[in-house]
Amino acid sequence: MRLRILAALAAISLAALTGCGENTTSGGGGGTGTLRIMAPASPGGGWDQTSRVAEQALKAADPNRKYEVYNVPGAGGTIGLAQLAGEKGNGNLLMTMGLVMVGAIEQNKSKVTLSDTTPIAKLTEEYEIVVVPAESPLKSLSDLVTTWKADPAKVSVAGGSAGGTDHIVAGLMAKAAGVDPKQVNYIAHSGGGEALNALLGNKVTIGISGVGEFAEHVKSGKLRALGVTSGQRLADLDAPTLKEGGLDVELANWRGFVAPGGLDDAAKKSLTDLVTKMHDTQVWKDAVAKNGWIDSFQTGQQFADYLNSEQARVKGIIAEMGLVS
Amino acid sequence: MSSFQLLMEGFAAALTPVNLLFALVGVTLGTLVGVLPGIGPAMTVALLLPITFTVPPASAFIMFAGIYYGGMYGGSTTSILLNTPGESSSMITALEGNKMARRGRAAQALATAAIGSFVAGTIATALLVVAAPLVVDFAIGFGPEDYFALAVLAFVGVSAVLSRSLVRGLASLGLGLVIGLIGIDQQTGQARLTLGVPQLLDGIDVVIVAVGLFALGEALYVASRLRHAAPEVVPVGRAWMGRSDWARSWKPWLRGTAFGFPFGALPGGGAEIPTFLSYATEKKLARGVSREEYGKGAIEGVAGPEAANNASAAGTLVPLLTLGLPTSATAAILLAAFQQYGLQPGPQLFDHNPALVWGMIASLFIGNTMLLVLNLPLAPLWARVLRVPRPYLYAGIILFAALGVYALNGTAVDLVVLFVLGLLGFAMRRFGLPIAPAVIGMILGPMAEIQLRRALAIGAGDVTVLVRSPIAAVLLLLSLGALLTPVVRKLAERRELAPARKE
Secondary structure (H helix, E strand, C coil), rough: HHHHHHHHHHHHHHHHCCCCCCCCCCCCCCCCEEEEECCCCCCCHHHEEEEEHHHHHHHHHHCCCEEEECCCCCHHHHHCCCCHHHHCCCCCCEEEEEHHHHHEEEEEEECCCCCHHEEEEEEEEEEEEEEEEECCCCCCHHHHHHHHCHHHHEEEEEEEECHHHHHHHHHHHHHHHHHHHCCCCEECCCCHHHHHHHHCCCCCCCEEEEEEHHHHHHCCCEEEEEEEECCCCCCCCCEEEEECCCCCCCEEEEEEEEEECCCCCHHHHHHHHHHHHHHHCCCCCCCHHHHCEEEEEEEHHHHHHHHHHHHHHHHHHHHHHHCCC | HHHHHHHHHHHHHHCHHHHHHHHHHHHHHHHHHHHCCCCCCHHHHHHHHHHCCCCCCCHHHHHHHHHHHHHHHHHHHHHHHCCCCHHHHHHHHHHHHHHHCCCCHHHHHHHHHHHHHHHHHCCCCCCHHHHHHHHHHHHHCHHHHHHHHHHHHHHHHHHHHHCCHHHHHHHHHHHHHHHHEECCCCCCCEEECCCCCCHHCCCHHHHHHHHHHHHHHHHHHHHHHHHHCCCCCCCCCCCCHHHHHHHHHHHHHHHHHHHHHHHHHHCCCCCHHHHHHHHHHHHHHHHHHHHCCCCCCHHHHHHHHHHHHHHHHHHHHHHHHHHHHCCCCCCHHHHHHHHHHCCCCCHHHHHHHHHHHHHHHHHHHHHHHHHHHHHHCHHHHHHHHHHCHCCCCCCHHHHHHHHHHHHHHHHHHHHHHHHHHHHHHHHHHCCCCCHHHHHHHHHHHHHHHHHHHHHHHHHCCCCCHHHHHHHHHHHHHHHHHHHHHHHHHHHHHHHHHHHHHHH
């Protein structure tokens, strides 16, 4: 045990010293067999975390291969997407992505889209939760709908970045409630933490974020959950679904892998097999449980179809909210 | 009393040889990345996150905390010696610190920074133990209108203090505001001033602006003068702080701590604003020798801001540990580390995992002491860097600046931006525009804008929300007072003069 720790220490010092070089090595590769995983975001975020967990699980699934995670941050992942598109036919590269990227492509009018990639697998889902401060007079979704219809401007909605998952949920909810999505008074924050602060300080009417961001505070009673965006109630949280409350909205913030476009069937199959093997490892299962993710593994045509339907849905609601000029 | 007992148990846990080694690695790495422009503690901790798979939680957090504090300290060294801040929070330190270094007082500047950081870090960590719940309530009560008022106060304070020529100060501030506009507007998601370059959609990182304007601008300026005049010879001076240095430093240390700690606890408060405010306050309070020295290398201008940025690092841990609220980039990554261990920081963390929390707090004290031990003897050694011949020294700075900025995102676009900003920084020096207001405008401008729009959106367009909160009202009154004081003073002088003329 002690030796391992010392070894880890040595590794850390080395890693940190070479840290600046780590994410600068350029693409290409191919024959070497090293599988590279791109996290199209800064270190520390959801995509980065997923990529690094996947790296560990892949090591368990196929210890004979080498793996490397690198970050390409920026613009909701569209910078990374553009880089991926330049690696056409490279069967040794995966990119972690998800719902947020679908929205960012629309909003940033990215020239490269997901049709320039090869969908490999959907991995996880996280549901969204709608909360109010404990002091709020709103007790249920129907209270919210009544107030919202009366004066949309008076209902301030705190969530993450404009056009992101939280904003999309707000738009879908407004539409289902019969409020013009353009009228949603959305207060964008840089991440769930800032939005949480606005809620705990009772500055905004409602808040929307991933279940994980708010669950602890719902359990401690500082926030009240009005609804979650899952199809069924969640096992470890006492909150109704939006559907039960009368708003027909279901949405999962999903994450998955895509590979560069132009892959031949053999390369596509070998990547899919490897990721399937990774999904079956205990390392992966433990990580999914620890992070509160929901396993929603999907590959092949199934995932491709899912991607298409999500693109259509996100495109529609973003336009209805007036986010794309 | 029980907190004290728990803290002692924390010390017992943190003081194992292995954990001390982790603390040492942490502060050394932290100091190192703090010195390198561009690479900050947030990125270092993020890159080290995978160790959470193999290392026990207490050791990992002890190291991360060391990196965090070390980074806050390390940034000041290059600020003082080379006028090239490694982090945006040590930018203010460069103003007086580098002037001190040029007068041969580099060792004193480094020492007051090291001791000030230690004093502030220790006091702030103690406050973390005692006052965490109080500070948290204060921080949560801060709404968008209060942040806006705060930004206004900082603007007024900064513009009143930083420039000798008002027009030049405002011109520089305006440049910073424009740079701050670049990128996606947070409230609407629309791109502004990005010229169709996708890499600019997230805006220009403040580190790139600080490094470009300060470090690169300085290097180019020095290069442009080398041929014309022999380089000024920097006297090395005495090695340690004298009695008067101590006498002039201790009050700014304490005041800096008082600014830094609560600001760190505020989401969006950050480490920069308290350093501006501390600098402005020390300048206002300066009397006698120090007043004359201000702008030429006053030790107060180093002691205060350095204490403020370290205290804010400790303040950041208050909302992180008690609410699970990350208020800085590094804190957000620390939160991710907690989650890797299946821990959710929040109201229950202190009850469920006291050993870990108190072990981490104890390790902050240890890390702080270690930083002092590591850096104080090094201060005179570092000061000798100034004897390296200019061409080599500045070539090295450009190399490290470029390396650090490239490491930030790994894109060549950032390098182009860096060099454009370097040219801008050179031009500003050449034409006598102060640099600091530009960086301050870039930090405060977007904050003021977004908070103003948030406040108005929440208030559904009603302008009175801006003064309805008592905190905002007080802050705005203070700003108004600061603006009007010179005017009133002038009027009063004129009235005194007027009757005299009649007679």
